[in-house]
Amino acid sequence: MAKAVGIDLGTTNSVIAVMEGGKPEVIVNAEGARTTPSVVAYKGDERLVGQIAKRQAALNPAATLFEVKRFIGRRWEEVKEEAARSPFKVKEGPGGSVRIEVNGKDVAPEQVSAEVLRKMVADASAKIGQNIKDVVITVPAYFDNSQREATRQAGEIAGLNVLRVINEPTAAALAYGIDKKGNETVLVFDLGGGTFDVTILELGDGVFEVKSTSGDTHLGGADFDHRIVDWLAGEFKQEHNFDLKKDPQALQRLIESAEKAKIELSAASETTISLPFITFDPETRTPLHLERKLTRAKFEELVSDLLRRVREPVTQALRDAKLSASDIDEVILVGGSTRVPAVKRIVREIMGKEPNESVNPDEAVALGAAVQAGIISGDAALGDIVLVDVTPLTLGVEVKGGMVAPLIPRNTTVPAKKTEVFTTAENNQPGVEINVLQGERPMAADNKSLGKFKLEGIPPMRAGQPQIEVTFDIDANGILHVTAREKSSGKESSIRIENTTTLDKNEVERMVREAEANAEADRSRREHVEKKNTLDSLRLQAQQQVEEASSAPQDLKDKVSKLADEAKQAVESDADNARLQSLTTDLEAALRELMQAAPQGGSQPQAEAKKDDDVVDADFKPAD
Incomplete structure (x- = not known):
């Protein structure tokens, strides 16, 4: 039976996890990383997802989509301000919804999120050797009905069976409390890339009961980043009278540098932001550079109003649960933005205790989602765990x-x-x-x-x-x-x-068909690239063997050289798969014949040649 997995579909990064031996484990992606950037890039007919998409963002800002979770299930009126600061074009869609214009085509946020989900599940399926279909996806506790339904639809568009949509802080509490035996009242403080949640739970005897939840779906690490962006752009405009935020490529570089600076300031008291050749002087066309030193104190000044906004949801959750700060046994920090020292300081001030940092803030939500997936699919190792959640809004x-x-x-x-x-x-x-x-x-x-x-x-x-x-x-x-x-x-x-x-049923079905067609096209493209790479590698090795096989008959060396030349032409002209495969087969056979005729320059006995022949078979076999 295929396993069910848990997915933390994050604003900036996403994580996937599965139950193994009674414990949740993160599944690394194809790049070997434990987190996948929630970034999708459109380059012609090709879609890039994750780190490969993030790497090319500065060169392709109008078609590289990130922080899309902030738009999912939202009305245009709710997100106009956030849309205005994106390097890509976000606009109003049907019925007051949100659409993103990419290469002249409108894309729904659900479709973008579906691409991230599809990539993660495909990577995980390859890692665990099972075709994954059943998933539990997490959402911010303060997501409303439309946002929850839109998240479910993203899973459907990705071709997944969404078993449950679970609140992120609740999932984090599952990850924290799965091994706990005593009774505890915990407060989960979840400040992620795009949203902020506070949830209070009572844990004990396998029961995870949510008492209250509060939050702010317009507050997250991305807002901290954009305060740095605004400061940098303002400083640059004052010096050069040029607004970098109006240049999509420059804006993308500012966003990336701001995120990096924020992360560095979590460990250091100051950092230097250096962006050479950020733009050109509009009159002289000479290159302009940006370099600024940012101290932690200045950063905290820039985000001071955002820091104040984290206080009210905490006090609201305590009021709704009819508890005081002293009634809370543990404060669990979740979300990468809780690494900001000022955030930790505020938590200590409000709660009067040191927060518990025993869970990885980047992975706890996905691990808890995996636990929930295990509960639903009947994982015997979990025993009798009961999860009691609440609705966040009236x-x-x-x-x-x-x-x-x-x-x-x-x-x-x-x-x-x-x-x-x-x-x-x-x-x-x-x-x-x-x-x-x-x-x-x-x-x-x-x-x-x-x-x-x-x-x-x-x-x-x-x-x-x-x-x-x-x-x-x-x-x-x-x-x-x-x-x-x-x-x-x-x-x-x-x-x-x-x-x-949210999308109507016909739209969802259309997007599912499109996603499946794109997935097939992506597989075909990947197969084509792999065949080209295999043939090109074989060509290089064949040329080397011709140079080294001094004792081989000249006609055999000419045959291999001719096939190598044809292989080079086929790769450069982007020949079809049939031609690539045919040349690969012919070149493998000719190269094998050449090596048998002159094993290692004729200096080794035939038995050794047969050994080399076996190695060639293993090295040159086309990828499945």
Whole structure:
């Protein structure tokens, strides 16, 4: 039976893990790294994912997509500010959703995330020798319904069976507490690349019960990076009267350098940012360089307002859980941005204790997701582990006067189901439109609309007589399903969500087909490149053998040389696979014949030649 895996689909980096021998283990990618950059680049018909995409970003800024998790499941109005600071073009899509324009084509954030998921799962499948399909994917605890559904859709587009969508801090607590036997109350402080979550859990006897969660989905390490970018660009503009942020290539280099500087300042008190040839003087066309020293104190000054924003979610989570800081046994730091010394200092100030750094902040979420995958797939080594999670935001409907009628308050244990009865506001009203809302404000306009649907065919009645049952049902993934039914007639709506940011079923199916077609094209391209590389390597070795085989017949050496020349021409002209394979076979045979005719210049006995022949077979066999 194929194993289920856990995936931390991060804003900046992603990690995949699996249960091995009763313990979660990170699976390294094809490059041998434990984390994969959440970066996708489009170069013609080719898609580059991960480190290879990140490496070429400065030369291809308009088509190298990163931090896309910030746009997934979001409305354009929510992300316009973040979109404006990207070197690639982010714009409004259908129904107020978000799209990214790449090479003249609009791409949904779900498609980009699907490319990252596909690469990770393909690498993991190759490593463990099994074709992986079943996955648990993590999301920030403060993700709303649209963002959770969009994340699930990204998994579907990647051709995966998404068993569960689990909150990141909850997953981290699973990784931390899997070996713990006593009872503990823990606070997970999760500051990642794009989002910030705080979750309080009670652990004990195999039960992981979430008591409260809070957060900020517009706060993460990327915001810290962009403060450095703004400072560098401002300093440069003051000196040279040129705005580097308007040059996509220069902006990409600034972003990369800012991230590097932030990381270095976690260990050092100062760092130097050096960007030679960042641009050219528009008048003289002479090259301009950027070099600035950034101290940790200056960095903390640049991000001071961001640091203040991490305080409120912590105090909110404590209030909702009806706990004080002294009631918390351990504070677990998760997410790469918790390495920033100022962040650790604030945690100590709020909680009055040293945070627990026993878990790897980059890997804990994926490890916990692997535990959840093991629980769902029935891993006997895990025993009886029970995970009790909560919904992060209040869910309700809009009622007369633009007010919100809450049905499921935030921090309600999930799965959850709640039914409320509503009625009409006008005589003989034939139908009602139900606006499903998520948020904590009393007025509908101040909350996020997850979608609207209509219940029609209500029999003519006086206002207030119809009894309309509205049922909210949240599944274990935190994804909401809403139904409405008029009791006297039994008329029930078929939910039709409008103006939502998530993709409709037809779009998802189309993207799945596109992803599968692209995957096949990528495999064909990779096979073609491998055949070219194999033939070119064989050509070089053949030329060397011709030079060394002084005692071989001249006609045989001429034959090998002629085939080597044909191989060079085929590689340079990008010949098709059939031609490449044919030349590889012919050149292997001719080279084998040459080595048998003159083994090591004729100085070794035939038995030794046969040994060399065996080695050639192993070295020159085309890749599967």
